[in-house]
Amino acid sequence: QVQLQESGPGLVKPSETLSLTCAVSGYSISSGYYWGWIRQPPGKGLEWIGSIYHSGSTYYNPSLKSRVTISVDTSKNQFSLKLSSVTAADTAVYYCARDANGSGSYYPLWGQGTLVTVSS
Amino acid sequence: SYVLTQPPSVSVAPGKTARITCGGNNIGSKSVHWYQQKPGQAPVLVIYYDSDRPSGIPERFSGSNSGNTATLTISRVEAGDEADYYCQVWDSSSDHPVVFGGGTKLTVL
Numbered sequence: 280q281v282q283l284q285e286s287g288p289g290l291v292k293p294s295e296t297l298s299l300t301c302a303v304s305g306y307s308i309s310s311g312y313y314w315g316w317i318r319q320p321p322g323k324g325l326e327w328i329g330s331i332y333h334s335g336s337t338y339y340n341p342s343l344k345s346r347v348t349i350s351v352d353t354s355k356n357q358f359s360l361k362l363s364s365v366t367a368a369d370t371a372v373y374y375c376a377r378d379a380n381g382s383g384s385y386y387p388l389w390g391q392g393t394l395v396t397v398s399s
Numbered sequence: 400s401y402v403l404t405q406p407p408s409v410s411v412a413p414g415k416t417a418r419i420t421c422g423g424n425n426i427g428s429k430s431v432h433w434y435q436q437k438p439g440q441a442p443v444l445v446i447y448y449d450s451d452r453p454s455g456i457p458e459r460f461s462g463s464n465s466g467n468t469a470t471l472t473i474s475r476v477e478a479g480d481e482a483d484y485y486c487q488v489w490d491s492s493s494d495h496p497v498v499f500g501g502g503t504k505l506t507v508l
Contacts, residue, residue, distance in 0.1 A: 382489070
C-alpha cells in the first residue's frame with residue numbers, strides 16, 4: 280500500500296526558504312507517476328503548487344513559479360519542495376500527492392499534510 | 400489561467416439529494432474531478448473523469464459535466480457527507496494545468 284508522508288519545519292521566518300520533503304513508501308518513485316505539492320491556507324481552499332514527473336520534468340503554478348523548486352531524490356525515494364522568500368501569505372497546510380495514471384490530471388493519493396507557519 | 404466557480408455553501412436535509420456545481424468556460428470539454436475534505440483531513444477523491452467513482456466511494460456519489468457546468472450529485476445524503484467539496488480540472492494546454500475550484504461547504508441540516 281502506497282503511503283506519502285510530509286516532513287519539515289513547522290515554523291519558518293519571513294524571507295527565508297520553506298523546505299519540505301515527502302517520503303514515499305510502498306512504491307518506487309522512479310517507476311512512474313507525477314508527484315505533486317498542494318497547499319491550503321487556514322480556512323481557505325486548495326492551491327496547486329507544482330508537480331514533478333518521475334523522470335524529473337517539472338511544472339509549476341505560474342503565480343509561484345519564481346519561488347518554487349520541486350525535486351526528486353530516487354535514492355531516498357522522496358521528493359521535495361522549496362519555496363523561497365516566504366511571507367505570512369505562505370502559511371498553509373502543505374500536502375504532497377501522487378497522480379493516478381502518469382498524466383498528472385488528478386491526484387487520488389495524498390499525504391496527511393503538514394502545517395507550516397511563517398512568522399518571526 | 401482557467402477559473403472554476405463553486406457556490407460557497409449548499410445545505411440539504413438528510414435523505415435528500417445535494418447538487419454541487421462547478422462552473423467554467425466550456426468545462427464540458429475538460430475532465431472534472433471531485434474531492435471531499437472533512438475537517439483536519441486530507442482531501443479524498445470521490446469522482447474522477449466527470450463521473451467515475453473510485454473503489455470504496457458509495458454509489459450515492461455521482462457526477463456529470465456538460466456545457467459550462469459540472470455537477471457533483473450526492474443522493475440520500477447522510478450526516479457523514481458533511482464536508483467541503485472541491486472540483487478540479489486538468490488543462491493540458493495551459494501553463495497552469497491543475498486548477499481547483501474554490502470549494503463548497505456542504506451542510507447537512
